[in-house]
Amino acid sequence: MAKRYTIQDIARKAEVGVGTVSRVLNDDPNVKTKTRSKVQAVIDKIGYQPSYAARSLRTQKSNTIGFIADAVATTPFAVNLIKGAQDAAWEQGKLLLIVDADNDPARRERALESMLEREVEGIVYAAMYHQEVTLSDAFRSVPTVLVDCYSQDEMYPSCVPDEFQGAYDATKELIRNNHERIALILGAELESIYPAMRGRYQGYCEALKEAGIDLAPEFVRVGEGNAHSGFSETSALMNLPEPPTAIFCCTDRMALGTYDAVKAVGLSVPDDISVIGFDNQPVIVEQLHPPLSTMALPHEEMGHWSINTLLKPTPIPERQVLPCPYIKRASVKRLEV
Amino acid sequence: MAKRYTIQDIARKAEVGVGTVSRVLNDDPNVKTKTRSKVQAVIDKIGYQPSYAARSLRTQKSNTIGFIADAVATTPFAVNLIKGAQDAAWEQGKLLLIVDADNDPARRERALESMLEREVEGIVYAAMYHQEVTLSDAFRSVPTVLVDCYSQDEMYPSCVPDEFQGAYDATKELIRNNHERIALILGAELESIYPAMRGRYQGYCEALKEAGIDLAPEFVRVGEGNAHSGFSETSALMNLPEPPTAIFCCTDRMALGTYDAVKAVGLSVPDDISVIGFDNQPVIVEQLHPPLSTMALPHEEMGHWSINTLLKPTPIPERQVLPCPYIKRASVKRLEV
Numbered sequence: 060m061a062k063r064y065t066i067q068d069i070a071r072k073a074e075v076g077v078g079t080v081s082r083v084l085n086d087d088p089n090v091k092t093k094t095r096s097k098v099q100a101v102i103d104k105i106g107y108q109p110s111y112a113a114r115s116l117r118t119q120k121s122n123t124i125g126f127i128a129d130a131v132a133t134t135p136f137a138v139n140l141i142k143g144a145q146d147a148a149w150e151q152g153k154l155l156l157i158v159d160a161d162n163d164p165a166r167r168e169r170a171l172e173s174m175l176e177r178e179v180e181g182i183v184y185a186a187m188y189h190q191e192v193t194l195s196d197a198f199r200s201v202p203t204v205l206v207d208c209y210s211q212d213e214m215y216p217s218c219v220p221d222e223f224q225g226a227y228d229a230t231k232e233l234i235r236n237n238h239e240r241i242a243l244i245l246g247a248e249l250e251s252i253y254p255a256m257r258g259r260y261q262g263y264c265e266a267l268k269e270a271g272i273d274l275a276p277e278f279v280r281v282g283e284g285n286a287h288s289g290f291s292e293t294s295a296l297m298n299l300p301e302p303p304t305a306i307f308c309c310t311d312r313m314a315l316g317t318y319d320a321v322k323a324v325g326l327s328v329p330d331d332i333s334v335i336g337f338d339n340q341p342v343i344v345e346q347l348h349p350p351l352s353t354m355a356l357p358h359e360e361m362g363h364w365s366i367n368t369l370l371k372p373t374p375i376p377e378r379q380v381l382p383c384p385y386i387k388r389a390s391v392k393r394l395e396v
Numbered sequence: 397m398a399k400r401y402t403i404q405d406i407a408r409k410a411e412v413g414v415g416t417v418s419r420v421l422n423d424d425p426n427v428k429t430k431t432r433s434k435v436q437a438v439i440d441k442i443g444y445q446p447s448y449a450a451r452s453l454r455t456q457k458s459n460t461i462g463f464i465a466d467a468v469a470t471t472p473f474a475v476n477l478i479k480g481a482q483d484a485a486w487e488q489g490k491l492l493l494i495v496d497a498d499n500d501p502a503r504r505e506r507a508l509e510s511m512l513e514r515e516v517e518g519i520v521y522a523a524m525y526h527q528e529v530t531l532s533d534a535f536r537s538v539p540t541v542l543v544d545c546y547s548q549d550e551m552y553p554s555c556v557p558d559e560f561q562g563a564y565d566a567t568k569e570l571i572r573n574n575h576e577r578i579a580l581i582l583g584a585e586l587e588s589i590y591p592a593m594r595g596r597y598q599g600y601c602e603a604l605k606e607a608g609i610d611l612a613p614e615f616v617r618v619g620e621g622n623a624h625s626g627f628s629e630t631s632a633l634m635n636l637p638e639p640p641t642a643i644f645c646c647t648d649r650m651a652l653g654t655y656d657a658v659k660a661v662g663l664s665v666p667d668d669i670s671v672i673g674f675d676n677q678p679v680i681v682e683q684l685h686p687p688l689s690t691m692a693l694p695h696e697e698m699g700h701w702s703i704n705t706l707l708k709p710t711p712i713p714e715r716q717v718l719p720c721p722y723i724k725r726a727s728v729k730r731l732e733v
Binding site: 122123136138141142145149154155156157158159166170173174177285286287290312315316319322340342343345346347348 | 459460473479486491492493494495503507510511514622623624649652653656677680682683685
């Protein structure tokens with residue numbers, strides 16, 4: 060069998076990015092004529108044909124898309140990701156065949172096989188938290204997009220939350236309300252497998268730096284993502300000689316513990332301590348007393364993105380970041396200056 | 397077209413229940429010989445053929461099951477229902493085609509059509525809370541089972557949580573711990589559309605009655621299912637001349653408000669007030685301080701039941717109730733007597 064050229068091969072030969080090649084293949088007008096000619100010359104020379112993947116989208120009519128999810132059940136808050144994908148699929152007349160691979164690589168492979176037998180038009184692979192994943196080569200035989208995750212080889216279009224921007228905006232919001240003593244409770248060590256925590260730490264640091272506020276090492280705490288650790292880390296913060304006036308918790312669950320710890324020392328949210336969470340888990344944020352201001356993970360938007368990207372003639376294998384908007388409720392108080 | 401006889405027709409003619417007919421059709425050994433002969437005689441006389449539904453299960457091989465859910469996205473805690481169905485389907489070599497009909501009857505119909513086009517072997521229709529539903533006749537053309545809901549005509553096998561037993565066991569647990577002043581906070585009016593609240597109210601009353609405890613009307617409160625109403629109803633209870641020593645909250649979200657209200661008057665859970673919730677929503681029960689003892693909704697079990705029932709040769713159109721187990725955590729204290 061002759062070598063199958065990929066979009067990456069063309070990019071290398073034409074000395075442009077894969078995004079540019081994709082835009083040429085998709086007749087995107089935003090490509091300079093000179094660049095387009097260079098790319099087209101390579102395409103003509105090697106006799107490039109869009110892959111099975113891209114072709115099947117045009118010719119096959121199963122109108123079914125495979126959705127492989129990892130561990131939906133243990134992270135119910137991510138269910139909006141499925142909702143977003145379903146809504147977008149429904150609008151385009153497609154149905155989703157869904158398998159929860161439950162973090163089991165063997166099940167993931169068998170799910171893919173079963174989906175290919177049913178001639179799905181493409182695969183959405185969704186992780187239930189932002190992470191790096193390694194997919195088998197079998198996924199290259201069908202258009203595949205990754206949601207809330209990415210592969211190291213960047214072979215697939217992927218989409219993740221903008222953790223940096225989320226944390227930056229949260230910290231900025233506290234600064235705008237005249238807070239300067241702002242603590243951060245991370246949900247895991249920076250060296251952990253969670254890219255979310257690294258991005259959020261950097262966003263926090265950048266917002267402080269821009270405002271000319273020195274980073275106070277005693278204000279940066281590492282919890283475990285749950286309410287229990289939110290409680291203990293907040294208790295430690297409250298015991299400092301000069302405690303913070305605001306706490307940015309990297310998960311809503313930790314914020315739940317933060318609320319309890321603040322009450323335990325006879326203080327209140329937001330009168331004495333302002334709190335911003337992360338995740339926008341409805342069952343927590345709306346039920347807390349007072350309701351928690353937090354940064355929303357763009358689950359539904361990532362779901363939309365996955366289907367809309369998959370159904371493009373030639374999806375671009377690059378990583379998208381989607382913003383985490385600030386959802387204002389009642390846990391931040393403006394300080395008088 | 398000749399009249400299509402149904403399993404109900406046979407039952408009526410043979411003067412037995414539909415369950416018995418189903419067991420005969422399924423060659424279940426637990427049918428008396430005399431009964432079997434009577435049923436078989438009717439079957440032979442009318443020339444009964446198992447429906448398209450039952451036949452397609454034997455002959456068609458799409459190995460795909462349609463799962464139509466209502467409003468998954470707004471009730472993430474019900475996601476275990478999907479997980480249970482997926483696991484059971486996976487074990488039997490089936491995949492689920494899932495559509496969230498989003499409480500829109502038109503979308504529900506179109507989902508069914510799309511699934512029939514894809515030759516699904518059957519349909520699971522899942523509501524996200526216990527309710528009565530009305531399905532169009534189109535659902536009768538394919539094996540259909542109902543989960544966390546039932547149809548008034550009882551034409552389909554259905555499965556709902558045992559609300560009575562759940563509330564009865566919760567109240568019993570408090571009585572076993574020597575509580576007698578036990579309040580109940582309902583999540584909605586008894587006359588509402590929620591059969592769950594009626595069942596739970598009856599279970600609470602029955603447990604009190606068995607223990608010889610008089611029902612105190614001032615201890616029965618009606619909230620709105622959310623933390624805010626749990627807070628206000630608990631505050632009202634704490635202001636009674638003789639407040640309760642235990643509160644059974646019909647939703648975990650209300651229990652969250654109950655915790656806050658107890659703390660607000662300077663008391664603590666469980667030292668001063670014992671609390672039991674209902675639903676077993678992970679994000680609440682495990683994160684609360686102390687962790688909440690609660691009654692679990694059998695979502696995963698209902699999911700298993702749906703697939704296993706659907707794949708029986710002739711599912712019995714009757715309503716199953718599945719128990720709501722008590723999940724012990726740390727919110728109930730034993731009173732000294």
